[in-house]
Amino acid sequence: MRRLALTATACLLLVSTTIAASPAQAQPTPVSRDEVVIEPLAGSDLYTPAKVAGYRVSPDPVISGARTWVLTCGPDEPGGPDLIWAAPTGEAPNGGRVVLGENKALLPETTGPDSSGVCDPSVAKIGAYYYLTYTGVSGSDRQVFVARSSSIEGPYAKWGGTSWGTGTPQPIARFGDPNASASGPSLVVRDNTAYLFFNTRVGGATYQTLLSTSVIGTQPSDQDTWFLRLRQPVVAIEHPESYPGLDCVGNRWPADTDVKYDAKTSRYVALTTDQEYPHSVLQAYDSADGLKFTKSVITRGDYHQGARTPGLLADATGTIRVGAPTGIAYAYSSTCGQSSVRWSGTTQALLPTGAVSGQIDGALVGGSSTISVNIKFDDNTVDSWIGVHFGKVHPGDTVNDSGYVARLRIFRTFTYRLKQLCLVKVGFGDLACGRIYDQFDQLDVLKWVNLRIVQSNGNISAFLNGDVSHGVSTTDADDPYLGGFISFATHSVSGQYSGLSAWDNVPASSQSGDWSTSSGSWNIASGTATNVATSGQTNLQDLVNGDATLPTRLGDGTYAATVSLPPGGTQTAWAGLNLTNPDMTGAWSTGGYTVFLRKNGNLGIYQAGVGQVVADTPTGRNPTAAPVRLRVLKTGANLQVYVGSSDSPFINWTDHSSSAWGIGGFGLANYTTGGATFTGVTWNGDQSR
The missing domain is CATH 2.60.120.560 (Exo-inulinase; domain 1)
Structure with a gap:
């Protein structure tokens, strides 16, 4: 002592x-584990709508020469299509910035693939030109296009397939699947290579950020056609939610993910949002090579709930220079059809977590x-x-x-x-x-x-x-x-x-079964909770001085266990995981959500006080013949349920009710004769699948 x-x-x-x-x-x-930790400092609103139903979203802040610019998108008149605006900024109180007049940098066409609007600007200078990558919208179709200008403020000429400014705009990233989309591009130039990040929704179910690269070359003709040599995209970020870009009227698309290279930490840093509007919050990722990102840390500093479409301040190559000003800009709103843009200074550091x-x-x-x-x-x-x-x-x-x-x-x-x-x-x-x-x-x-x-x-x-x-x-x-x-x-x-x-600890229900941690993952001692009481529940609890129990409250992460059920009896009997139980009363029927697997192999979700909220989903597994691994990835009110080594969830469900539970206890439950056996019980706060 x-x-x-x-x-x-x-x-x-x-x-x-x-x-x-x-x-x-x-x-x-x-x-x-070294992670980039971002702290938003005090700031101010960069843009506040002056008109009813006015808004600006998807800010891309850029240092070009001696000035700091911001490109955004929004309508010229309420109800009109989005266009892309470029504006110089000046200093404001609390380290914020303010727009000093806007220029129309890029307009949608009256017909064609971007006729419903242009948005999500990301600009980088390659050779003699500023190249603007953006999302073009036609109805529900969203694809990534490119335009260029000799000035950052525009106007920009679109690539028409064979030349600039003529012909129908041609996408540089698109998908044929009507349920898929390509949107929210982010352009970084490093080591004579263009890194084009963009977001996609695949099959209407999962949300990913993809990366496609292109060697730029040194000749002007090569520099002006870099986008024609983009390689097949690879997955850089697997996002946990299906529709973090849900807006106030229910439109669903992937939220923007802005990527920049941070020279101070020697990492690629991605800033995006998690959870659906209006509960969306900023989330950070980082990567050493730009190919594979892991969740990082953004402290709960100066930003608003309902944040969306964030952008990191960088120079015209997409690099956050050592010694240069740092900051973030993002849209936020509390009124449907309106949104302001917030600017906050930041600090970034590579810290052990x-x-x-x-x-x-x-x-x-x-x-x-x-x-x-x-x-x-x-x-x-x-x-x-x-x-x-x-x-x-x-x-x-x-x-x-x-x-x-x-x-x-x-x-x-x-x-x-x-x-x-x-x-x-x-x-x-x-x-x-x-x-x-x-x-x-x-x-x-x-x-x-x-x-x-x-x-x-x-x-x-x-x-x-x-x-x-x-x-x-x-x-x-x-x-x-x-x-x-x-x-x-x-x-x-x-x-x-x-x-x-x-x-970081999630002990078990008895002193002899304390849990231990390694690299952010928790598992019950020996990985086994044998023969959980018939029709009962074992709560996984924290010990206080070895004699009084205190429920350990967990939130987002991956909850997992391998489940075995005895043969015979009714085939609808089940065993599963009870999570985010607010009171940890000891009964799955009185708190939280229970993800269950029946003897007949059907998977479902039961919500205490409501009933079965996800109908039986066949898995083709037989937990009475061989153990079955269940993994539940929880992000906010969204639950994705994986079986075995499946890469895609069997269930992807979000509780949209006002009573959605985000934090609570963790237990093992069953409703069967003869009890159930659980092995490999884990909780992983890093949200790995």
């Missing part, structure tokens, strides 16, 4: 000591994690507190900058000293406070008190001495911080801390 004394108001201390964990805590080996225990100086704790520490006041000073500051964006942030504080405070009412545990969000104040401990309680703050914090996807619970019934819990639905740095904080008192541990 190491004594850490804190004196001074709101004093902070980064912990750099390793403290041994008890066996019941199932400490993981420290894990580090993942599961962390012991050494937490300069490391991030993940988005579903547990923090445990013993705390003690040195005196009974009134109007003081001691606690843990977590979810910080930067290691040096104070309690005035970012994150949350779980704090035990002492205050006075009349003649009594009272104690209370509160959860505070920096900049917002108290989110929730628990019971008040008075002089008749046994809580002696001059002796060691265990403070445990469990947080996942915006839900935070804090408890003292494993007292679950008197803990405090809240869900921060307004731009929650997901993960972040940890430190200690006190106010007007000196305090002591010992026994600190922090881990």
